[in-house]
Amino acid sequence: MSLLIKNIGELFDGYKIIKNTSIYIENGKIKSIGREEKADEIIDASNKFVMPGFVDCHTHAIFSGYRAFEIEWKIEGLSYKEIAERGGGIAYTVEQTRKASKEKLKKETMERVKEMIKHGTTTAEIKSGYGLDTENEIKMLEVINEIKNNASIDIVPTFLAHAVPKDMKADDFVDVIVEEMLPEIGERKLAKFCDVFCEVGYFNVEQSRKILMEAKKYGMLPKIHADEFSCMGCSKLAAELEAASADHLLMTSEKEMELLADAGVVATLLPATPF
Ligand SMILES: [Zn+2]
Structure with a gap:
């Protein structure tokens, strides 16, 4: 041809x-x-x-429940943590995404994918991460895979350990991820990458390592949301695991930047997120 x-x-x-x-x-x-x-x-x-098409390697394109109302709170000066305490943040999207049917999620996500295509994107990674339980994380990944099979651009599915559900301790949720979610995702080949939000109040370095090491056993490549709000060793972990990428990197120390470079970890900068 x-x-x-x-x-x-x-x-x-x-x-x-x-x-x-x-x-x-x-x-x-x-x-x-x-x-x-x-x-x-x-x-x-x-x-x-x-020109070559754009490759968007970090998207949360699948979700239900827009949080545009948070912009006003951000302008008021509220922090990410304060926004979450006021009922915004990841927890709000989780609630709406859990309620949404697969059809609704697919329709809403396809609209976003069409918008990406209009702007020149030809490859997009899409992360799960707003389900926070086995049923809903699998539901999100199934929809991403359906879109992958139908969209006119390349879609790459990622499983994201995004946050700890309100009613659980982080260690217990890590056990659910390792014992329930990853085996099913791995066996059904629902995700190419496994990503973790490594941050104070989310997953610490040890918990992140446990999730990513386990995901590797199923052939999923590691990625890390690292150093967005604090520098606590997440980039070091990305280098240790030879992650495909470390993303955000707002607080990364010079030493950790060198570790990432030496390990060949791609630094994904997301400059619009802090504003
Ligand atoms: Zn992200």
């Missing part, structure tokens, strides 16, 4: 802009730029701009 995209006005190849050119692709791989070879399919770019 070959494809020629011709009449490109401007092409960004990842490094520089090339004017008035074409791309020749064979079996999904770019073979040449600027040579108009014979192809099975031809797309006329009509002098438009052509």
Whole structure:
């Protein structure tokens, strides 16, 4: 299968802009730029701009219950912790997501995926993490996988240990994750990555290590929400486990930055989150 995209006005190849050119692709791989070879399919770019698609490697695109009302509280100066205490935060979304049917979640998430496509995203990771019990985390992952099979872009499912349910102790919830959730997710191959929110009041370094080590046994690659509000050794853990990525990294020390770099852990920065 070959494809020629011709009449490109401007092409960004990842490094520089090339004017008035074409791309020749064979079996999904770019073979040449600027040579108009014979192809099975031809797309006329009509002098438009052509560039690689965006890869969004950190999204919480599946949930029910928008929390736009929190913006006003943020402007008032409330912290993440204070917002949670006032009835916002992850717990609010968990309540709404648990109530939502699979159909409702799928419809709402597809709308967000369509919006991503409009903005040029061609690969998106989507995390679970608003169920916080086996039934609802599995429900979220099933919906992500249904979307993966139907969307016109690449979708990558991640299981996220996002928070501890209100009525449980963290250690007990870690046991539920390790004994119930991960075996089912692993056996049914519902997630490519396992992610943990490693933070004060969420999962500590030991609990995060336990979850990620267990997930590795099922072939899931580790990722960590690290150092968002405090530097407590989460990046060090990401380096130790050779995680695929460490995300947020607002409070990371210089020493830990070096550890991440040496271990080849991708640093995912999410600069819009603190505002
Ligand atoms: Zn996140």
